[in-house]
Amino acid sequence: MTLLLFAALAVAACGDDDDETTTSATTTTEPTTTTQAEEPPPERREPPVGDGQGGVRLAEIGDFDQPLYVTQPPSGDEALFVVEQCGRIIRVDGDRRDTFLDISGQITCGGEQGLLSMAFAPDYERSGQFYVNYTDTAGDSRTVGYERASDSAADPNSARELLRIEDFASNHNGGLLLFGPDEELYLGMGDGGGGGDPERTAQDLNSLLGKLIRVDVEGGSGQVAAYGLRNPWRFSFDRKTRDLWIGDVGQDSLEEINGVTFDQFTGRDAPLNFGWSAFEGTQRFNSDQEAPNAIPPILEYPLGNACAVTGGYVVRDPELRSLYGRYLYGDFCEGELHSFTAEPGTEARDDTALGIQVPSLSSFGEDTAGHIYATSLEGPVYLLSASN
Numbered sequence: 001m002t003l004l005l006f007a008a009l010a011v012a013a014c015g016d017d018d019d020e021t022t023t024s025a026t027t028t029t030e031p032t033t034t035t036q037a038e039e040p041p042p043e044r045r046e047p048p049v050g051d052g053q054g055g056v057r058l059a060e061i062g063d064f065d066q067p068l069y070v071t072q073p074p075s076g077d078e079a080l081f082v083v084e085q086c087g088r089i090i091r092v093d094g095d096r097r098d099t100f101l102d103i104s105g106q107i108t109c110g111g112e113q114g115l116l117s118m119a120f121a122p123d124y125e126r127s128g129q130f131y132v133n134y135t136d137t138a139g140d141s142r143t144v145g146y147e148r149a150s151d152s153a154a155d156p157n158s159a160r161e162l163l164r165i166e167d168f169a170s171n172h173n174g175g176l177l178l179f180g181p182d183e184e185l186y187l188g189m190g191d192g193g194g195g196g197d198p199e200r201t202a203q204d205l206n207s208l209l210g211k212l213i214r215v216d217v218e219g220g221s222g223q224v225a226a227y228g229l230r231n232p233w234r235f236s237f238d239r240k241t242r243d244l245w246i247g248d249v250g251q252d253s254l255e256e257i258n259g260v261t262f263d264q265f266t267g268r269d270a271p272l273n274f275g276w277s278a279f280e281g282t283q284r285f286n287s288d289q290e291a292p293n294a295i296p297p298i299l300e301y302p303l304g305n306a307c308a309v310t311g312g313y314v315v316r317d318p319e320l321r322s323l324y325g326r327y328l329y330g331d332f333c334e335g336e337l338h339s340f341t342a343e344p345g346t347e348a349r350d351d352t353a354l355g356i357q358v359p360s361l362s363s364f365g366e367d368t369a370g371h372i373y374a375t376s377l378e379g380p381v382y383l384l385s386a387s388n
């Protein structure tokens with residue numbers, strides 16, 4: 001207050017000298033002010049794209065029962081929510097843990113089935129609404145809305161079914177629910193399962209299997225948002241650019257990662273076709289399937305020690321300097337974290353191992369501030385922190 005007053009007095013005193021001084025003071029001051037307004041302070045400047053090598057450590061936030069997702073409400077609650085495969089959602093607030101929801105009696109758990117994810121409504125702070133996807137006792141996919149009863153517990157009686165998709169095999173169930181930058185709810189759905197797309201669902205626009213689905217949270221219907229997917233277990237939107245990234249689990253040869261801009265995803269060519277099962281990665285697969293407009297993957301890698309891609313996030317946590325601006329992903333069996341410079345439409349050229357393993361890497365997660373988490377189906381959930 002004193003300093004501000006002093007500064008104001010000094011400027012006033014300066015302007016009082018004579019006409020010429022006033023003019024020169026005005027012309028030199030104004031451009032300086034403009035420059036300061038446009039240039040963000042150093043700590044807000046965007047870091048350069050990292051090299052993907054090191055500088056990261058895993059900080060365990062706790063041990064859970066087969067965790068396969070972690071997320072956080074968009075506002076109003078700084079707790080983390082960990083999704084356990086066999087039907088519980090655990091709210092983690094510092095050292096305190098509460099079972100937020102337990103629907104273990106309504107699901108099939110094991111293999112690729114179970115409670116597969118949750119998503120908070122963009123207005124969760126006010127509405128208390130959130131959504132879950134799970135495999136029901138008949139093996140079908142269900143997307144159900146719930147409401148919060150208190151900060152630490154959902155109301156189990158508030159269940160409202162939005163979408164039920166009949167499924168013919170226990171594998172390839174997708175299951176990630178995520179609100180897009182357009183505040184629409186998206187669901188990843190596998191091709192039904194078995195192997196080789198036996199029912200030829202992925203290229204069939206009349207089927208919701210093998211798709212990214214836009215879920216109408218009011219009316220409870222699903223619309224094809226993208227197709228030609230085998231099992232898009234985890235996908236994400238870049239919080240800075242809005243780009244869509246999909247880790248699509250492959251058949252016997254290739255795992256693939258797809259990346260498109262949000263305008264591509266929702267533009268005149270929508271719904272986009274990612275090629276399965278005419279293609280597995282860039283290789284021709286089912287000869288009776290055609291996908292002339294298929295979008296090739298940004299990255300593909302062969303099976304071996306690897307078995308199933310776990311799609312991640314474009315890292316926007318400025319503390320993780322080596323990963324900033326890179327798409328982070330891994331493989332459920334191989335466990336090594338990898339990243340490459342995130343550029344939709346451009347084949348990945350600098351895929352790099354981070355030097356960190358997460359055994360049974362079931363998923364990544366991103367909180368509201370942009371911190372990145374990794375879950376191991378063996379129990380631990382980790383925060384990725386800077387190591388120096």
Ligand SMILES: [Ca+2]
Pocket residue numbers: 167168169170171172173190192193
């Ligand atoms: Ca299935």
